[in-house]
Amino acid sequence: MIRISFLGLFALIFSQISEAAPCCGGTANIPSLISGDDSAQLTTSILSSQVIAEAPVGGGIKYRKSNDNESARTIKIDAATLLSDRWQAGISLPMTQRSRNRGSSEASATGLGDISVNLGFEALPDWTYSPWRPKGIVFLTTTFPTGGSIYDAKELFRVDSRGRGFYSISAGLLLLKTWGAWDTSLVMEAHRPLSRTIKNELGELNLKPGWGTSGNFSLGVSPLNGDFRLGISMAPSFEAPVATEGLVSGQGEKVNLWTAATQLSYMANENLSMSLTYSDQTLIRASDNTALNRSVAFLIQKRWER
């Protein structure tokens, strides 16, 4: 059961590292879920990312010039607690600083990101041993557009855009399974951002986002069944185009983002674990219409047993 908690930590990190596209992305909707035999958990994570390249509309990769530095640092607190034996609830509070300097110009902004709350249900409990059946948790997440977005940004380089800009509802499934020293996890979710209207003296602009989906598949091993775990993972995400109506009618472009990552985790004791993750969005060259990051994240998680 402790190993399962370990795995939950790994799934959670993707709510951090899959975020980031300054333009149209910001895609992960994977919540903090209690996956082990715990009654509550508190996770603090620190993420530092650097935009390395752009994936233009239509694919390919275009590296940034050396005099163009865009970075982000995020501190995020995720808390989750059991509501009953199988039901749980959680909240995610991110704070982000984004900065960019290019040539002689620079801009920086700090503030709250998009806050989300979630409800989880242990749909596939692992009360009895099965060599093949995974543990499964279904979840429902609501994201609030507290971080501003490219639709609201006022600063140079849109550095004050820290979120997607839409209320969003997401439903998904987390599956976890261990075999001896090996483990695997799979997260899949689909989300629907809600339309919004921007009004001013020029008229009304209706923004109509489409469906989105994201996932994460990970594989890990704990050598000698010890306290360390090594993991690799792959996380695709997809956002349908945002259409505009009213003031100006048009259709944006879809966003595809693929993230590859490797992770080293350490379980200090049964209630405390930490993790260091390196991710790269330029390795799997299937992204388009988004900025591509490399990032390092450190997480520390405290759990309280039932």
Added chain:
Amino acid sequence: MSLKLKTVLIVIGFLLITSCGKEAESSRLNRFQSQFARRNQSTCPLKFASSGLCSEMNWTSGPSVEKESSFTITFWSEKDGSSTGPWVEPSAQVGAFIRMTCCGSVFFPKVTKVEPGKYSVTNVKFTPGKWEVYVQLKSGDVVEKQFLTIQLDD
């Protein structure tokens, strides 16, 4: 088939093949710049038919992603004016905005009247990518707008 006809077919085939690939970034930028220049050189770069007005944008700063850009908009009568004047004050409300085509994001710069028929648009903030720069005339429910497309690259 004559030699001349064969030569023509080969040349056409070569042009078709070379034009089917992905357009180079530099040639795309040149195309947008040419489009901008052509529209500015025409006698009526931005035509507002229902108002009988022509309009022109002139960049006073930029367009750039590294700093705030700004431009002026001037209006003249399609019938008896030109880009050098006399300028005509539109009876409708003058507005401007920019739209990033990839994401649908719209940014509203500050529009200030400089003199009758001439407006200054400041605080224009671009990011790299393809943008549409709109000028709008709004009178009640009657809205007329024109735009130019520009590409700002990394």
